[in-house]
Amino acid sequence: MRELTPTTTVSAREAFGIDTDLMVPAFEQAEEHVPEVDPAYLFxxxxxxxxxxxxxxxxxxxxxxxxxxxxxxxxxxxxxxLRWPCVRVNLDGHLTRLDLIGRDTVVVEEGRQVTRFVEGIVPWSLQRPVALLLDEYDAGRPDVMFVLQRLLERDGKLTLMDQSTVLRPHPAFRMFATSNTVGLGDTLGLYHGANRLNHAQLDRWNIVTTLDYLEPDREVAIVTARVPELADRGDLVRRMVEVAALTRRGFAAGDISALMSPRTVITWAENIAIFGDIATAFRLTFVNKCAQDERELVAEYYQRCFDDELATPAARPA
Incomplete structure (x- = not known):
């Protein structure tokens, strides 16, 4: 990595379109670990x-x-x-403490087998100007979560006991996480594998924010930006977003067990471009994911928004 610390600043108003005078440190050049900018993304x-x-x-x-x-x-x-290097780690149930911290590995040097400690992603990130993103944080195993707990302290030092080494975080090291739940486990029945989080650990997160689904106009703008084939069919996309909103209300009311996320709406739009038929794309994108006894209600959502019956393949004339 060429730059060890941020050398410039970015205006939050200019870069992110939000009403604030906040100036944020940033890097002047992007390197391989910096994500690509999505110009259509809405913050x-x-x-x-x-x-x-x-x-x-x-x-x-x-x-x-x-x-x-x-x-x-x-x-x-x-x-x-911000041109800030970012490393994303998915805390699935198979990720172990050794995957995060590192392990002794046999390597061949000068024709001989020797044992070397190969550091994991956490010590690697900790010593560099990297934003470590822990995805699916509430799905992490308990032994993994206690490794991460020490990093949440103010000084964030990490002790490698096998190496008798204490690592201090780089000044530009940052730590973020995402979760589907708020640490109380899977209370909705949606996220199998989500765990209850240790409250002492949850308390160590300095800031907790909730990201909800978008307003309809913003969701329409995102879908049309993602699928240029529908860019001039704003009314169609708006109806699609209305169907998605009905599934979310139905899910909240306990009427159906699945909902359409913005990702699902984008996939539906992409499938319309592929199959050339709105109803077919809807069935293949979402309806077939629903429980059999819920599909009639989902078809009603479609009918309310498109004023058309969602015929199944079996109901179509040969």
């Missing part, structure tokens, strides 16, 4: 402010929200505009 005001505070003041920031709201992408897009 949420509160979440953006929280993340910028994390970068500017070295605050640990946890972004919570339902799936498909763009939590991880939000962190990456802030990092991209």
């Amino acid at each position: 949420d005001h509160d979440t953006t402010l929280a993340l910028l505070a994390g970068f500017a003041r070295n605050r640990r920031v946890l972004v919570q929200g339902l799936h498909g709201t763009g939590k991880s992408t939000h962190v990456e897009q802030v990092a991209a505009r």
